[in-house]
Amino acid sequence: QVQLVESGGGLAQPGGSLRLSCKASGFTFSRYAMSWARQAPGKGLEWVSAIVGDGSGTYYANSAKGRFTISRDNAKNTLYLQMNGLKPEDTALYYCAKDWGSTNQALGQGTQVTVSS
Secondary structure: OOEEEEEOOEEEOOOOOEEEEEEEEOOOHHHOOEEEEEEOOOOOEEEEEEEOOOOOOEEEOOOOOOOEEEEEEOOOOEEEEEEOOOOHHHOEEEEEEEOOOOOOOEEOOOEEEEEOO
């Protein structure tokens, strides 16, 4: 079955950086677009970024443009999110997602990112 395991979260200072990873298994990773989403305390799930199966196309929410970079290594079945210029409002539980927005949507368990001085 589909398994998505996120890692790399933690505490960062404003302006700092973190790199999230998501190890995928149970499906042919390279055939699927993948996304990152996040949920801040008391708020709903928010899409952050997506990347097509071969990595040739990337998409970002306005909140992530210019600061976050999504990438993937299909040989390692791993999705990444490089986050620079972190802000307190980036504090959230970050999820890796397959089939974002569909009835087959699958999320990992999430990794916590906290941005605070």
